Each structure stands twice: as structure tokens, then as C-alpha cells.
Amino acid sequence: MENKSLKQIIANRHEKLDKIRQLGVNPYPYEFNITHSTLEITKDCIDQNVSVAGRVMSLRRMGKAAFANIQDEKGRVQLYIARDDVGEDNYNLFKLVDIGDFIGIDGIVFITKTEAITVKAEKVTILSKNLRPIPDVKEKDGEKYNSVSDKELRYRKRYLDMIINPETKDNYITRFKMINSIREFLNKNGYIEVETPVLQPVYGGANAKPFKTFHNALDQEFFLRIATELYLKQLIVGGFEKVYEMSKDFRNEGIDRSHNPEFTMLEFYQAYSDYNFMMDFVEEMLKKIAEDLDVKKISWDGNDIDLTKKFARKTMDELIKEHTGHSIDLTDIKAVFDVCKKLDLKVKKTDSLAKMIDEIMRRKVEPNLINPTYVMNHPVEISPLAKVNRDGDTDFTERFELFIAGMEFANGFSELNDPIDQRKRFEDQSAKKNSGDEEAFPVDENFLEAIEIGMPPTAGVGIGIDRLVMLFIDTRWIRDAIIFPTLKSLK
RNA sequence: GCCGACGUAGCUCAAUGGUAGAGCAGGGGCCUUUUAAGCCCUUGGUUGUAGGUUCGAGUCCUUCCGUCGGUACCA
Numbered sequence: 013m014e015n016k017s018l019k020q021i022i023a024n025r026h027e028k029l030d031k032i033r034q035l036g037v038n039p040y041p042y043e044f045n046i047t048h049s050t051l052e053i054t055k056d057c058i059d060q061n062v063s064v065a066g067r068v069m070s071l072r073r074m075g076k077a078a079f080a081n082i083q084d085e086k087g088r089v090q091l092y093i094a095r096d097d098v099g100e101d102n103y104n105l106f107k108l109v110d111i112g113d114f115i116g117i118d119g120i121v122f123i124t125k126t127e128a129i130t131v132k133a134e135k136v137t138i139l140s141k142n143l144r145p146i147p148d149v150k151e152k153d154g155e156k157y158n159s160v161s162d163k164e165l166r167y168r169k170r171y172l173d174m175i176i177n178p179e180t181k182d183n184y185i186t187r188f189k190m191i192n193s194i195r196e197f198l199n200k201n202g203y204i205e206v207e208t209p210v211l212q213p214v215y216g217g218a219n220a221k222p223f224k225t226f227h228n229a230l231d232q233e234f235f236l237r238i239a240t241e242l243y244l245k246q247l248i249v250g251g252f253e254k255v256y257e258m259s260k261d262f263r264n265e266g267i268d269r270s271h272n273p274e275f276t277m278l279e280f281y282q283a284y285s286d287y288n289f290m291m292d293f294v295e296e297m298l299k300k301i302a303e304d305l306d307v308k309k310i311s312w313d314g315n316d317i318d319l320t321k322k323f324a325r326k327t328m329d330e331l332i333k334e335h336t337g338h339s340i341d342l343t344d345i346k347a348v349f350d351v352c353k354k355l356d357l358k359v360k361k362t363d364s365l366a367k368m369i370d371e372i373m374r375r376k377v378e379p380n381l382i383n384p385t386y387v388m389n390h391p392v393e394i395s396p397l398a399k400v401n402r403d404g405d406t407d408f409t410e411r412f413e414l415f416i417a418g419m420e421f422a423n424g425f426s427e428l429n430d431p432i433d434q435r436k437r438f439e440d441q442s443a444k445k446n447s448g449d450e451e452a453f454p455v456d457e458n459f460l461e462a463i464e465i466g467m468p469p470t471a472g473v474g475i476g477i478d479r480l481v482m483l484f485i486d487t488r489w490i491r492d493a494i495i496f497p498t499l500k501s502l503k
Numbered sequence: 504g505c506c507g508a509c510g511u512a513g514c515u516c517a518a519u520g521g522u523a524g525a526g527c528a529g530g531g532g533c534c535u536u537u538u539a540a541g542c543c544c545u546u547g548g549u550u551g552u553a554g555g556u557u558c559g560a561g562u563c564c565u566u567c568c569g570u571c572g573g574u575a576c577c578a
Contacts, residue, residue, distance in 0.1 A: 017512050017547040021529050070538075077535035094535055111528075124536045147514040148528045150539035157539055158515045158527060164570045165514095176514095219578065265577045266504080370578055394578045413578090423578090451577075502569065 018145070025143045028108040032138060035105060039141040044116040050082065050089035053129060057121040064089060064131055065116040065139060067175065068109060070150075078106070079130075082115065083178065091117055092124070093133040102136055112142030149176050167497055184495055186305065187481045191258065193304040194477075197297050198280060203254040208243035210236060210260070216459065217241030217397070218474075219451040220263040223273075236262035240279045241397065241472065242459045245427060248281050248470050249462045256280035258477065269489050270419070273498050276477040283468045286426040287410045290471040291386050294414060294422050295323045298384070305484055312417045313488050315382045323384040323414070328373060331387060335377045342369055342391070343407050366393035381415035388412045396437040396453075398425035421480060424473030431464040 032039045047063045066082030066089070077094035095103040097119075109115060116137040124130050150157040159176065160166060166173035166180075174180050195205070213232065215222040217239030225234050240257045247255050261277045282289070302308065302319045310317040326334070333339045338351045345365045352359040357371045369391055381387070390411045392400055398409035410426035428434050438455045445452035481493035491497040 017529080020547065021513065024529065072537050072540050073534090074537070074540080075534040077537090079537045079540080081538080090538075092536070096535075122536095124538090126536075126538075128536085128538075130536080145513050145528065149514080150527070152539045155539090160514065162510095162514090162570085164510095167570090221577085263577070266575075268574090268577090269572090271577060366578080374578085390578075420578090500569070 021145050022143060025110060025141070025145075028110065029141050029143065032105065032108050032141065035101075037105060037138060039138050041137070041139060044137060044139055046116070049086050050084045051087040053089045053121055053131060055123075055129060058123060058129075060121055061118070062121055062131060063116065063118045064091075065114065068111050068113050068115055070148075071109070071111055076103075080109075080115075082117070083175070085181075087178075090124075090128050090130045091119070091133055092122075092130045093117075093136060098133050098136060105138065106133075106136045109136070109138065110142055110145075111148060112144075112146045114139035114142075146172065147176055164499075167491060167499055170496055183481070183485045183487075183492055186485050187477075187493060189305055190301055190481060190484060191477065193301045194278060194297065195258070196304075197300050198254075198256050201254065201293075203256050203280060203282075204252055206244070206247060206252075206255050206257055208237075208240050208247075208257055208259070212237050212243075214454055214456045214458070216453040216456050218261075218263075219394075219453065221265055221450050223262050223264050238263050238453075239277065239474065241474070242456055244279055244281050244472070245467060245470065246459065246462045248283050249465055249467045253283040253468075254281070267498060269491075270479065270482070272478065272490050272494055275490070275494070278475045278477055279472065281427070281470055281472040283470050285471045286469065287388075287412055287424055287471050290424045290473050291323070291325060291412055294424065294473055294475070295384070301480075301484075307484060310483060310486070312483055312486050315417050317417055317483075318383055321383065323386055325386040325388060325412075327389045328369065328387060328408075329389075331377045331381075331385075332369075332372055335380055336372065348372075364393060366391040370394065378415055378420075379418040382417055384414060384416045386412045386414055392437075393440075395425065396441050397428055397434075399428050399430075416483060419479060419483075420476070421483070422473055422475045424471065427467070427470040427472050429463060429467040429469060431460060434463050435460055 029039055044065050045063055046065050048057065050064060050066060053062060053064065064082065066084035068080055069083045069088065070081045072079040077092065080091045080093065081088050082091060093106055098106065116139050117131055117133045118135045119131045119133040122130055122132050147158065147160050149159050160172065211225070211227070211234040213234060215235040215238050218241070220238040222235040222238050225236065227234055237259065238261055240259045244255055244257060256278065258276065258278050260274050262274050264273065265271065267273060299319060308320060310319060329340065329342050336351065336355060338354070340347045340351050342348060348365060348368045349359065349361065352368050352371060355372065355376060357375055359368050359371055373387070388411070389401060389408045392407055392409050395409040395411045398411045400406045401408050401410055412424055413420050414422035428437065438460065441452045442455050445454060478490050478493045482488070482490060485492060487493065
């Protein structure tokens with residue numbers, strides 16, 4: 013795997029490591045006292061004594077003196093190391109420094125002939141010896157040369173990506189701030205954060221293929237959760253009135269630019285409220301996030317999105333009429349089928365009504381929902397945990413999905429709390445599963461028993477956190493939002 | 504899953520089917536205000552893998568591995 017060229021470089025670094033030790037210096041010392049980060053070295057610091065540390069990213073040696081640039085978490089600063097300033101012994105030690113090493117510098121800030129703010133070293137300390145080369149990226153006028161273009165390397169070795177492309181870190185800082193903002197919002201509103209099992213004996217709460225695993229001592233199969241819904245609702249049964257969980261969920265499905273097998277989901281449930289309340293609440297939450305991140309308009313994938321305006325709320329039949337021009341009775345399967353055909357959609361006569369409606373929504377409506385839009389009132393068949401409409405239309409549910417820039421960001425509903433109806437819905441799911449629908453979920457008797465004990469009227473929402481990050485960092489790739497995305501192992 | 508593209512030195516890239524190259528990094532020199540530092544010299548390759556076609560394969564064909572893009576699934 014490692015060929016001669018790389019071996020040669022590594023062997024050379026090991027030799028230098030030995031030489032450092034022979035000089036009586038520990039190449040991996042325990043601490044270094046820093047007075048300034050690289051970005052804190054400014055004109056105001058001129059003539060001041062400072063101590064800075066970071067990874068050596070470039071070296072320009074000129075015999076008895078050298079310039080170097082070190083990089084820390086926030087940025088870079090230039091160093092000037094001259095033999096006559098640091099002394100012969102320290103300069104000999106500095107000769108053993110490579111690009112990639114961590115070093116610490118005690119020195120004085122000055123400005124070079126070319127007006128670059130620079131730390132003139134009085135002492136160089138090796139903080140960690142690099143034994144494996146990092147790609148050497150040159151930069152001029154903000155343009156990078158020899159930058160790593162191999163995406164595989166960037167994903168497999170994210171640390172290299174972060175070293176070479178420090179702006180990569182910004183995505184994860186935004187992610188951190190966003191999650192903080194969400195927690196703040198929910199906590200402020202009286203929510204309790206809980207943790208429910210990742211290992212579940214029966215999976216449910218979403219339609220997805222699960223990962224299976226096995227507990228040896230219990231001699232029992234478990235599933236990695238595909239959702240937290242059924243546990244969180246049990247907590248509402250138990251007496252909590254506002255709960256949330258920020259969870260890693262796992263779905264054993266295809267990987268593409270907006271799907272990763274493990275992903276982060278926020279689910280929250282509030283007793284005594286319905287989906288209308290939750291639409292307001294989610295809207296308020298997103299506006300707060302945008303405010304906390306200081307974002308007013310989002311330019312995402314070429315679309316300008318205005319988060320400050322009121323989110324649109326439209327039922328499926330309204331949206332279908334608006335985007336296809338066809339006004340149809342969504343309970344009339346023949347009418348829906350005919351419209352599908354007129355729209356050139358791939359549907360079969362044997363498909364279910366829900367599938368046909370979904371096909372229209374997915375192909376003709378959702379891609380056009382650029383500014384935030386709540387899609388409401390989904391067919392009951394594809395909403396097994398949602399209450400049917402209160403106006404008596406039992407084919408459709410009090411459910412909403414939030415679309416922004418053609419992508420789904422949230423899914424919520426007035427939670428079904430009628431135990432008898434809920435059992436029937438589970439049985440429908442189970443029947444589908446038995447007839448080959450791999451994404452249908454099985455009957456969860458424990459959950460049904462809890463619902464029989466009684467759950468108050470409740471509304472709940474799930475929000476895909478990774479996708480929300482994608483929105484705020486302006487990327488179409490979930491791999492930019494997940495720091496270590498799932499990749500196939502090399503054999 | 505399907506379709507397509509790609510895989511050459513540590514990194515970025517060359518090479519009509521005809522001797523595998525360059526820049527940077529690495530090594531040896533010179534060089535005390537450079538910044539893609541510069542100048543001289545220099546090491547480094549089973550061209551992802553295994554086969555095949557051919558006098559001759561980085562290049563053409565097939566297998567496998569991996570990545571990317573699209574598509575399907577993921578309401």
C-alpha cells in the first residue's frame with residue numbers, strides 16, 4: 013500500500029525524530045503556554061512578546077534564517093526564525109522541523125519589508141513531530157494550488173480535509189450553533205430533553221428498512237432505531253407534556269446526496285396541542301435559528317429563500333391544482349389515475365391511491381416549493397400514526413410536511429391517540445409488510461398497550477437536522493453536513 | 504439496485520496502442536525580510552486489482568475493488 017516514495021519520506025521523518033531525541037528534546041511534550049491565537053497577532057501587537065502555536069503549513073528556508081506559516085484553529089500567522097535570534101542550538105533543532113509538525117514560538121511581533129505581520133522567534137519549541145506527510149497546498153491571491161481534489165480522501169480522512177481546507181470546519185461550527193439554537197428554543201419553551209433506546213426490539217415510527225443486530229446475553233435480535241416516535245409518545249402517556257430527543261437514527265437504505273444511513277433527527281411532542289399549533293411552533297423555531305445564525309435570506313442551490321415571510325400552508329389538493337392545473341377529488345382513484353396519465357407519470361392501475369397522489373406531489377409539486385411551504389392533509393394510508401381530519405374526512409389526516417427549496421425538512425401531525433384506530437392502522441402496516449412492503453413496520457404491542465392506557469391529545473414533529481444544516485451552509489450534499497459520512501470500507 | 508464517468512509518484516496533473524513525464528513535497532548544496540521564495544543537483548512508479556487481445560497496453564476488452572455523477576428506493 014505504501015510505496016517507496018512515501019516510505020522514503022516517512023523514514024526521513026523518523027530519522028529526524030531520532031535526532032531530536034538525541035538533542036535531549038522531547039518531540040511530544042506535555043503543554044505549551046499560548047498568549048495569542050494566530051488571528052490575535054495584529055498590528056496592535058507590534059513589539060510585544062507573544063507565544064503562538066500551530067501546525068507548520070509552509071516553510072521557506074534561507075540558510076541561516078527561514079519564514080514559516082503556522083495554522084491553528086482560527087487561522088494562520090507568519091513566523092520568522094533566524095539563527096542569530098534563537099541561537100545556534102535552537103536553530104539546529106528548528107532544522108529538524110517539517111511541514112506538518114506542531115510547533116510553539118516565543119517571540120516578538122514585527123512587520124517585514126513587504127508589510128507582513130510576523131512573529132520573530134526567540135525560541136522554537138517542537139510540540140508534536142509529524143511522521144507522515146500532509147499534502148502541500150500552496151496559495152497565492154486566495155487561489156489554491158495542488159489542493160486536494162480527491163473527494164474520497166476528504167471524506168475518509170476528514171482530518172486531512174480540515175487541515176488542508178480549514179473552511180471545512182465552518183460547516184460544523186454552523187451545525188453546532190444551529191443545534192444549540194434549537195435546544196435553547198425548546199428548553200425555553202419548557203421542553204425536557206430525553207434519551208430513548210437506540211436498540212429496539214420492535215422498530216417503528218417511520219417507514220424504512222432497519223439495521224438488525226443481536227444481543228448475545230439476552231439471546232435476542234434488536235433493531236437500530238429508525239425513529240424515536242413510539243418511545244417519545246410513551247413518555248407523553250407517562251405524564252411528560254413536552255419532550256424532545258435529538259437522535260441518531262439508522263435506515264438501511266440507499267446512500268445519495270441527501271441520504272446517509274445514519275443521520276440526526278429531532279423529534280418533539282407536546283401534549284394538548286394539534287398540528288396547527290406545531291406549524292406555528294416550527295415556523296417560530298426556524299426563524300429563531302435564522303436569527304441566531306444571522307441569516308435573513310438563504311441562497312440555496314441557486315434559489316433565493318426568504319425565511320422572514322410567513323410560511324405558506326396549503327393542502328395537497330390545493331397544491332396539485334396550483335401546480336398542475338388539474339382540480340381533482342383526491343378520494344376518486346379513477347380521477348387521480350387519469351390525471352397521472354395526463355401528466356405522463358409512471359403509475360399502474362393497480363397502484364394505491366396514496367401512491368398516485370404521492371407521485372403527483374413528488375414530480376409536479378414538491379420541486380416547485382421554494383419558499384417555506386407546509387403541505388397539509390396527507391392520505392391516511394401513508395400516515396399510520398396521524399389523526400384523520402377533524403371535519404370527518406377520514407381518508408386524509410392532520411399532517412404537514414415542510415418543504416423548502418423542493419426538499420422536505422419537517423414532518424408533523426396531530427398524533428393518533430385512539431387505541432382502536434391505532435391498532436387497526438398497525439394491522440394495515442403489518443399486512444403490507446407481510447405482502448412484501450419492506451418499509452412497512454410491524455405491530456408494536458408495547459406501544460399499543462401504552463396508548464390504551466391513554467395518551468392526551470398531542471402533536472409531534474420530526475425534523476431532519478442534517479438537511480437543515482445543508483440549508484444553512486448552502487450545500488446539496490449531506491456529506492458536507494455530516495463530518496464522517498458513511499463510506500464503504502476498503503478491502 | 505441500474506446507467507455513465509473516473510482511478511498514473513505523498514499532492515496536483517501530462518503522456519496518437521510504440522522508452523511512463525512535469526511542478527510541488529522529499530533528499531543534498533547555496534542563500535539572514537521570504538511568501539506558489541529563488542538557483543544548482545537528486546530520490547521516488549507492479550499506471551486501483553486480476554485476466555485477455557496485440558510484436559508491443561497507462562491507453563483496447565472483461566472481472567473485481569473504490570469513488571464520483573445521475574437514477575431508483577428512501578411517503
